[in-house]
Amino acid sequence: MQEIARRSRALRVYKIYNIAKDFSEYDHIYFPCNIDFRGRIYPMSYLNHQGDDIMKSVLHYAEPKECTRDLEDLELLKIQGCNLYGNDKISLKERCEWIDKNEKEILASSAEPFLSSFWEGADEPLQFLAFCDAYRDALLYRKNHGTLVGFKCPIPIAYDGTCSGLQHYSAMLRDEIGGNAVNLVDHERPADIYQNVADKVKMLVEIDSMCGTENYTKYYEENGRTVEKRGTKSLADAWLAYGINRKVCKRSVMTLAYGSKQYGFGEQIYNDITKDNPHFKGYEDPASKYLASKIWQSVQDVVVKGAQAMEYLQKIARKVVNSGKPVQWETPLGLDVQQVYLERDTKSFKTRLGTSIRLPIYYMDIDKQEELRKTEQVNGIAPNFIHSLDSTHLMMVVNESSLQNYTTIHDSFGTSLGEAHVLKGIIREQFYKLYTEYEPLSEFRKQAEALIGESLEDIEEPQKGKLDIAEVLSSTYIFH
Structure with missing residues (x-):
């Protein structure tokens, strides 16, 4: 199995290498994109800027904008390198200091990557290696010219959101607790919601380790077996021995905003x-x-209002589907979003070569479709609604700015080093604009009422908190 997995990875690298080699013959390449039904943007080509570390590492801007600032742009480049290595939970100043401390290893990685193992320890090793080359070139340019002004850096400088889904819920509901946890307000160093939850989880598990229930045996008459039932003390001890950290909790917290619950x-x-x-x-x-x-x-202690918003959306969605219509809404930019989930069957077809293939067949079967649609419509509203808002924010950023380069991945915004400081401000301004000029939950209810011709005022909208949304404009780590 290991050899099969290794061969699969090797073939994939070989495929990416060959496509990149073909593309390298051109001065410019472009990535045509589609938007899905929620407005999320996806490139159509196999090799693209939304791929994994290998794909991203081989892509450079054809026409990066010249740097217009000296030390400020050098700091942005250092922060990007530190982020790629995986040290993005420390302050921006500490990230710059980390690069300075490891400058010798960074330059050695660029000069002799096969003799240096430093870059291999990065979270994104190949992108970090590309950074090493860019950093080397930046230092050489600055040495020769006395300033970084005029330097063209080919690698993207990216700003990533902190648990994007919860950022959107916290902003629309002015949730001061959730907003604090996902960096909508300023901090000396980035707030880490995944670590916050992990700390709370560990505390609860430690209590069970001391005071939990003991294991006991239970007899099952149906099969005549005697089995051991694990008590909470035993389970707690097992998890404490394994280790409870942010990585263990991250996926659960991240997917909470998209409708995931305890099950x-x-x-x-x-x-x-x-x-x-x-x-x-x-x-x-x-x-x-x-x-x-x-x-x-x-997690209930951190995102109380987010959970309330998801419940509110599901109640309205249930009313809509019970009226016989699919859930639909319009984004702030006028995109019509409609959840249409069709019943799917699978059929086998025999080819002329004698082999069989199985293809999904979509069809409308009223008896089956209505029940399936209701379930999927209600379960899908929380993730789809939030995805439609983060795609709206992305489009607002692109529409508002006149940057020459973009590398966008849903809640991640990238551009060339010479434009990065401009993008940093636009991201915050448009996020603020989205949630001061638009009331997503109220608008969703109004559009649902118009769709079904019925008042939904009996479904109480979650009360807003006391978060000052203007704080996002000066938040250092809302996107960092």
């Missing part, structure tokens, strides 16, 4: 951690469900 958390933990893990052998499922309950309990 979904359990499935994620099972697939990501406990399944086939010798540490949890024999009780993989109970271990995943146990930790999911602790994460669910902990």
